[in-house]
Structure formats: C-alpha cells, structure tokens
Amino acid sequence: MVVRVQEESFDPGAEMNLFLREAAGAGAAVTFTGVVRSSPGDEVRSLTLECYRELAIAQIQKAVAEAEARFGLLKTTVIHRFGTLSPSEPIVQVMALAPHREAAFAGASFLMDYLKTDAPFWKQETTSSGTRWVEAKATDDAARQRWK
Amino acid sequence: MKILYFAWLRERLNKNEEDVVLPADVETVGDLIAWLAARDETAELAFANPRIIRAALDTDIVDHATPLGSARTVALFPPMTGG
Numbered sequence: 001m002v003v004r005v006q007e008e009s010f011d012p013g014a015e016m017n018l019f020l021r022e023a024a025g026a027g028a029a030v031t032f033t034g035v036v037r038s039s040p041g042d043e044v045r046s047l048t049l050e051c052y053r054e055l056a057i058a059q060i061q062k063a064v065a066e067a068e069a070r071f072g073l074l075k076t077t078v079i080h081r082f083g084t085l086s087p088s089e090p091i092v093q094v095m096a097l098a099p100h101r102e103a104a105f106a107g108a109s110f111l112m113d114y115l116k117t118d119a120p121f122w123k124q125e126t127t128s129s130g131t132r133w134v135e136a137k138a139t140d141d142a143a144r145q146r147w148k
Numbered sequence: 149m150k151i152l153y154f155a156w157l158r159e160r161l162n163k164n165e166e167d168v169v170l171p172a173d174v175e176t177v178g179d180l181i182a183w184l185a186a187r188d189e190t191a192e193l194a195f196a197n198p199r200i201i202r203a204a205l206d207t208d209i210v211d212h213a214t215p216l217g218s219a220r221t222v223a224l225f226p227p228m229t230g231g
Contacts, residue, residue: 034231049230050155052223056230058207080230092231112231118209120223121230122155133156136227 001064001076005056007083012090019077019095026074028104032094032112038087045126049091051082052120063114071107073098078111082121110147116140149216151184154225157201160194170216177203178212180222200227 012033020029038044064076075097085091092115096107115121116137123134152165174183178198185195195201203210205219216222 051230052152052154052204052225055204055207055209055223059209115231117228117230119230120154120204120209120225120228122226123229124155133226134229136229140231 003060004079026097028101029097030104030108032108034092036085036087036089048084048124049082050122055120067107071103073107113143117144150221152223
C-alpha cells in the first residue's frame with residue numbers, strides 16, 4: 001500500500017500510469033480523483049484543507065488495510081493533499097487494483113466514503129462572500145454507514 | 149497531557165494546542181470536554197455543542213466514553229470533511 005498526505009500538488013495521470021506499470025497481470029484498476037469544485041453561481045476562489053497529518057496517515061493506512069482484506073485488493077494507493085488549493089486542482093486520488101472490476105470499484109468507493117467522514121481533514125472554502133468552514137454532510141455519513 | 153485543536157474549534161479557542169494537568173476525576177474523553185468547557189466563557193462557547201466534537205487519543209479516533217488512559221496526546225476537532 002502507498003499512503004501519501006502531502007501539501008504539494010500531484011499529476012493524476014502520471015500517478016495512474018505509475019500505478020498501472022506495476023499491475024502484475026490484474027484485470028481491473030479503478031482510479032478516483034477528487035478535484036476542487038467551482039461553478040458559476042457558486043464560485044470557489046480557493047479551498048484550504050487543514051489536517052492532522054500523523055493521525056491522517058494512521059487512519060488511512062487502517063482503512064486501506066481493511067479495504068485490501070475485505071475486497072481482495074492487490075494494490076492500493078491513496079494520495080491526499082492539504083494546504084491551499086485552487087479550483088480544478090486535484091485534492092485526492094484513490095487507486096485500487098483487483099482481479100476483477102467489482103472489487104476494484106467497491107474498494108475505491110469504500111475508501112472514498114471513509115475519507116469523507118473518518119480522515120482528519122477539514123475544508124475551508126473562500127468565495128466572493130468570504131471564507132467558511134465546509135460543514136459535514138449527512139449524505140457522507142450515510143454513505144459511510146452502508147459499509148458497516 | 150497535551151491537547152491539540154483543529155479547524156473551527158482551534159479558531160474559537162484561539163489556540164492550536166496546550167498542556168494541561170487534569171484533576172483525578174477527569175477519566176474519559178467526555179469528562180475532558182466538559183472540564184475544558186467549564187474553564188471560561190470562550191471555551192464554553194467553543195464547546196457549546198459537545199456532542200459533535202470528535203476526539204483522537206494518540207493515533208486512534210475514539211468516542212466520548214473512552215477512558216483517557218495513558219494517552220500522551222488528545223486531539224479534539226469538529227466533524228471531518230476530507231476526500
């Protein structure tokens with residue numbers, strides 16, 4: 001497993017190519033990339049992620065170990081950024097390798113649901129009307145609950 | 149014991165961390181939050197809704213009923229919004 005919690009940006013395509021180079025004949029690789037959103041009418045100027053890095057690494061490693069055991073993943077990489085990001089910059093990338101697609105999709109989905117509610121990151125958005133902490137969503141809690 | 153604060157809890161308390169010496173009757177995470185909240189008006193406001201505050205003992209996320217035990221660091225923070 002590879003778990004990286006970093007301030008610097010990353011190249012989603014390059015990370016995926018690197019991940020696939022060592023895929024050892026597996027049949028399915030799923031990559032999810034989360035990017036900073038911004039839309040007309042809800043324009044985000046920047047997104048700042050605060051994190052408790054030591055705890056984040058420990059929590060994500062535990063989640064990856066659980067995902068690998070539960071879904072039979074062959075290899076997993078999670079990259080999560082902190083610091084101040086601009087719209088369209090990548091925030092997070094989860095890559096799951098498995099013999100077949102069901103396990104790869106499920107593993108990536110499980111890990112993303114986990115990161116939303118159980119990894120110690122806190123988002124703060126800056127828009128034209130100011131800066132505010134993003135509130136936790138009940139839909140994210142519900143998504144997390146379905147794996148329990 | 150060292151206490152770390154994050155996100156809006158850190159802002160409302162106006163501190164990132166502090167070292168505290170706890171009274172013997174502060175046994176659990178919930179006791180700690182109640183004790184911190186009772187210290188002054190700023191803390192009372194910051195912890196106005198204690199149920200939503202999450203906690204970690206060293207590198208484990210725990211619930212409010214968990215004994216503080218021999219943890220060296222307690223982190224207190226709002227619900228997480230990663231991903």
